[in-house]
Amino acid sequence: MGNRITRGNFEWVYTEQPHTQRRKEILAKYPAIKSLMGPDPHLKWIVSCLVLTQFFACYLVKDLSWRWVFFWAYAFGGCVNHSLTLAIHDISHNVAFGNKFIQRNRWFAVFANLPIGLPYSASFKKYHIDHHRYLGGDKLDVDIPTDFECWFFCTPVRKLLWLFLQPLFYALRPLFVNPMAITQMEIYNALTQLAVDLVIYMLWGLKPIVYFIAGTFLCTGIHPFSGHFIAEHYLFLKGYETYSYYGPLNWMTFNVGYHMEHHDFPSISGFKLPMVRKIAPEYYDNLPQHHSWIQVLWDFVFKDTMGPASRTKRVYKEALKSF
Template identity: 75%
Template sequence: MGRKSARNDFEWVYTDQPHTSRRKEIIAKYPQIKALMGADPQLKWIVSAMVLTQLLACYLVRTLSWKWVIFWAYAFGGCINHSLTLAIHDISHNVAFGNKHARWNRWFAMFANLPIGMPYSASFKKYHIDHHRYLGGHGLDVDIATDLEGWFFCSPLRKLLWLFLQPLFYALRPLYVNPKPVTRLEMLNAVVQFAADLLIYYLCGLKAVVYLVAGSILCMGLHPISGHFIAEHYMFLKGHETYSYYGVLNLLTFNVGYHMEHHDFPSIPGSKLPEVKKIAAEFYDHLPQHTSWVHVLWDFVFDDSIGPYARVKRHCRLVAQD
């Protein structure tokens, strides 16, 4: 458990990300894919049902012992909350109400945020656009670990700890790598979120709030669903910086496993990404893919060639903001 990773730096490249060129090729050959872009009319109902389920769970856990509160937070509530973060990921691309109603998408993302217990949706939107625009961009893509993370979390035991602490790094890393001014939308997100937390505390007690917050932290850390964080962009094969996963856990995660397809067509809802894969199969079938997020986590911890440094990085030229 004490051996160190063989990598001591990121995989620096001097090429553009592959998604832009592949998107052009696919649309040129299959222009019907454009019809898949736009709003997913079912998304708002699915997310609403998930939020209401968590509010009901808050009422049910208020009388449980603490050990059962934590158990159900990890085994049930956290899974829903992690799924809601991925719903927010989809909503950040305006697929709940369409591009013409961008503000409705922002407000609905705050609603989806409520069971997570901490304000998240507005900040995520602010940084996620950079992840797509500048994939692997040095100082721009905050999805990539810092040099300190890559240097320190280099042994199996330390990498296991890093996985457990992922929520902390995802929350703090943007403040160091690419700090941006706090927006009014973020302030509103915080006010709405903390008001909801206080209301839940008043109605259901402390255990309900702990159930929500602990579930979010635990299931975004060392948890099978969290395997997607590693599976999406960590370089398991040299030269490949994005990977898809087509397994059953996509049912819980709004098809975030179709990550190659998502980066090629970020304006297509997760529910329709399998259609992209089906239509343009020859563009994806030959690419490396993951078959298990649990296996991804295992390999990340115990494979010496993989760690926080196993990411493709590039220097990107800034483009005009929308």
């Protein structure tokens, strides 16, 4: 415990992130895992089907009343869009076409982004790299809530509001924690999204656009799928900063629940992560794990010991040089 201290409600640690060493140990014992790395041929076809499904759905909702637009946005469209955000997460690791075709991965992520309604994929890629490289890094990992979030959202009602507003915090937090220059790919992402949204609006009106954006907002806020945001790295047990979930919702979320496995091997696609656990079960089966994302959300809201500050933080040398 000498390497851990609670400060500002975060748990500050003075050790390296655990996944780098775990990766070395597992690969030394099970080199066959290397065969799982690289592009996954299934990903592009599944993502394409999801995108086309959403375009067909947005055509169907164009003549519905507003209440039914919002109903289907939450009950169906948002679920698909949440899945697409997790597909973009996978694509950000170049598993759609492999490391040899980086631009194909980038533009395919832009394509997967279209039903989400707002440009997202290029910015996500830019910041997600640091989430893996500097897990829990102060001023580096924008997945860590800000001090304001931790201070204000501290009661059950406020924590519930925080969950609802999660999409906004994920979008705005990088601007305050670790702002980076806008990249050319982000501009392409925004222009492509704007052009497609404009075409849809001209063809079918406003309701399909609202269906896209409302579904994205609602289903990345308070929704069973959104339990993974809390389940992945919040400190349900002291000393464990990454958790996996092996339940049925993985089937609709590109196995994002296999999160310990993902951080150990980010270059392996979500579809193949169950094989990692199967090959090296002693590294995963006995670790703390979640059994229900709904239970995770419930515990987060109503347990006094849980809140936005229930995270591990560490200082990296790179951050010290920048400030």
